Amino acid sequence: MxxxxxxxxxxxxxxxxxxxxxxxxxxxxxxxxxxxxxxxxxxxxxxxxxxxxxxxxxxxxxxxxxxxxxxxxxxxxxxxxxxxxxxxxxxxxxxxxxxxxxxxxxxxxxxxxxxxxxxxxxxxxxxxxxxxxxxxxxxxxxxxxxxxxxxxxxxxxxxxxxxxxxxxxxxxMPPADAVIATKWVATQLEVEPEEAAQLLVITHNSPLQALAYKQDDLLGLRAKVLKGLADILKNRSSSVEVAQQLFKEDLELILGWIYSWMVDIARSSESEADPEVLRHNDARNMLLALARKVSSRKLYAYADLVQEARRDLMFRRNPNKQLLMEKVLGEWYSLPKG
Ligand SMILES: [Zn+2]
The missing domain is CATH 3.40.50.300 (P-loop containing nucleotide triphosphate hydrolases)
Known part of the structure; x- marks a missing residue:
């Protein structure tokens, strides 16, 4: 970044x-x-x-x-x-x-x-x-x-x-005040406050990462990941195909996103799929659909699996990245299937 x-x-x-x-x-x-x-x-x-x-x-x-x-x-x-x-x-x-x-x-x-x-x-x-x-x-x-x-x-x-x-x-050092940070990010990037606020959600309230996201077009990568995940659920692509598209990207980052989406929908399904609970607007429709179909227990179990894959990457046990993504996405495919 x-x-x-x-x-x-x-x-x-x-x-x-x-x-x-x-x-x-x-x-x-x-x-x-x-x-x-x-x-x-x-x-x-x-x-x-x-x-x-x-x-x-x-x-x-x-x-x-x-x-x-x-x-x-x-x-x-x-x-x-x-x-x-x-x-x-x-x-x-x-x-x-x-x-x-x-x-x-x-x-x-x-x-x-x-x-x-x-x-x-x-x-x-x-x-x-x-x-x-x-x-x-x-x-x-x-x-x-x-x-x-x-x-x-x-x-x-x-x-x-x-x-x-x-x-x-x-x-x-205190976390960045949400109102001040939103205004600051919006000014720096010359974007609407709504977009700045969304960037801050994605980056867990880190204004400097929010800038890097925009500058490095990580939102583009994020859109690609979301599309891949949706394609798998709708049988438009196989998990192996999507793994092939993604495994050369920043996987720590991607797995971090998937993890926070899982936590997001697990929270939302606990509150009977209340759309207001969802913080990640860009993934909203898919997350809501999953929240209706999958138990929060299963979602947390999947989040654990994603977290474990992330740990494998972070501590440099040199995992085969393609296989790692195939596993994560294969489990993703079976998530709503009972
Ligand atoms: Zn001086």
Missing amino acids: SEDLWLNRPLVLPWLKDRWEHLLDLKSRNRFPHALLINGPEGIGKACFSLALANYVLCRNPQDSSACGKCRSCELTASGNHPDLYQLHPDEPGKPIKIDQIRELTEFIYSTAQQGGYRVVIIDPADSMNINAANALLKMLEEPGENTLLMLLSHRLGQMLPTIKSRCQRVD
Whole structure:
């Protein structure tokens, strides 16, 4: 997804303004911590936020509530080449951050700031550090040296060492406010509020993912998946044929959709197929038809199967993707058949 476009911009998104003001207030009262644990759901703007904070802290001439955007330091941050800003990510998305990467960071932390001010480190996602990396980081958190700011970003707090957590000041980022986020997405994408709201439903209220959906035409892929599923139920295509059409796409994403549709209709059949309960409007007719025919017990069982297939993909057990899709879609075919 092209979220990267957004990840690399210092930006405080509107629903995070309170947190921004809170941190700037701490800074103005000289109570700024040396380590922040920035925690919250994916796709709400934590990375942009931490870059904005880095930019602010490094700026030589900060204004009331933002960096000046003009000084040498701001120029360096904007170009992505600030020598006193260190961004640490896994070598590949989804892989752990390793101890060697933390060792390289040590050199940076204990060197002198080249621009004479702060040294800032952003570790994203910090919950992807393996145990050795986390232990190596602990030392730095204990004695970070003067004018150092470490920002650890996380959306899976449970996977972080308690000793790391206890050495950071935790900043919980709220989910995006629905009204504000809808308006923001509509403005960014120049679409009607209804479409923005629908994108937010699909992305589980993640405004940045909503933008990526539109930009990468994931709605087109979604329409293709829905058509394939409908074709199977109506005997227009076999599950093997549809698996053939889909198995080279982003299967984690597709299985995530199917899973949330199942949960949607299971909920709706519990309330006697009340159409108001359905959140996914684009899949509405098919979901309603299924809700009338299939018990919620069966739907949940199918959702479990989909979830299991997703796990197989995520943990890289190298499943045969075509077979995996054939299985998921074969079960889909028999879902309404007693
Ligand atoms: Zn500046």
